Amino acid sequence: SLAKFPHQCTLEGxxxxxxxxxxxxxVRDLAACRWVANGDALLIQGxxxxxxxxxxxxxxxxxxxxxxxxxxxxxxxxxxxxxxGHAEGKLEQRLAQLxxxxxxxxxxxxxxxFEPAAAHLLFQLVSxxxxxxxxxxxxxxxxxxxxxxLGDEVVATAILDRLMHxxxxxxxxxxxxRLREKRRLGLFK
Ligand code: ADP
Ligand code: MG
Numbered sequence: 158s159l160a161k162f163p164h165q166c167t168l169e170g171x172x173x174x175x176x177x178x179x180x181x182x183x184v185r186d187l188a189a190c191r192w193v194a195n196g197d198a199l200l201i202q203g204x205x206x207x208x209x210x211x212x213x214x215x216x217x218x219x220x221x222x223x224x225x226x227x228x229x230x231x232x233x234x235x236x237x238x239x240x241x242g243h244a245e246g247k248l249e250q251r252l253a254q255l256x257x258x259x260x261x262x263x264x265x266x267x268x269x270x271f272e273p274a275a276a277h278l279l280f281q282l283v284s285x286x287x288x289x290x291x292x293x294x295x296x297x298x299x300x301x302x303x304x305x306x307l308g309d310e311v312v313a314t315a316i317l318d319r320l321m322h323x324x325x326x327x328x329x330x331x332x333x334x335r336l337r338e339k340r341r342l343g344l345f346k
Pocket of ligand 1: 166170171172173175176203204205206207208209210211212295334335
């Protein structure tokens, strides 16, 4: 399967001891991928550097191991694909393509505010996949801020309504793992 992961991250390589805010049992349970088989959504939220993308890739690998098709897409790239498809009269084709994988991983939602057109296009994508495929979203903004990120409170609510209907949430708190490692090595205070 062509998941297009930007790099390789595994669950074995995740240091759970360094991340006490995370329930390791819940993550290992998610690794069994019943949520993917069921078409549920998974939201991984927390500040930058705490391992959201690492866990998203690791769980994506587990989904592939369980025989599911997986597509990994940075949120900005996904929006570019949809906005471009809309402009070129190829939206239907792009939506159909993005609805195909059993699991779609949308990474780094919330780093940039989206243009209003993007909110409607993302809503169409979420609706298309709703109760068919799974979505895993990593976000550095709380769901209460999604209206601001999307530039549209009504569309944000409609998207969250579908995502949260059958969903799992991992909330990670604490310090950036990168900075923590630098501190440990004495490179940074
Ligand atoms: P986020 O997506 O939350 O910004 P990343 O997943 O990109 O954070 O993590 C930043 C870096 O730190 C990555 O190289 C990742 O592999 C590593 N990392 C983060 N948390 C852990 C952890 N608990 N154990 C091992 N590596 C981690
Ligand atoms: Mg990330």
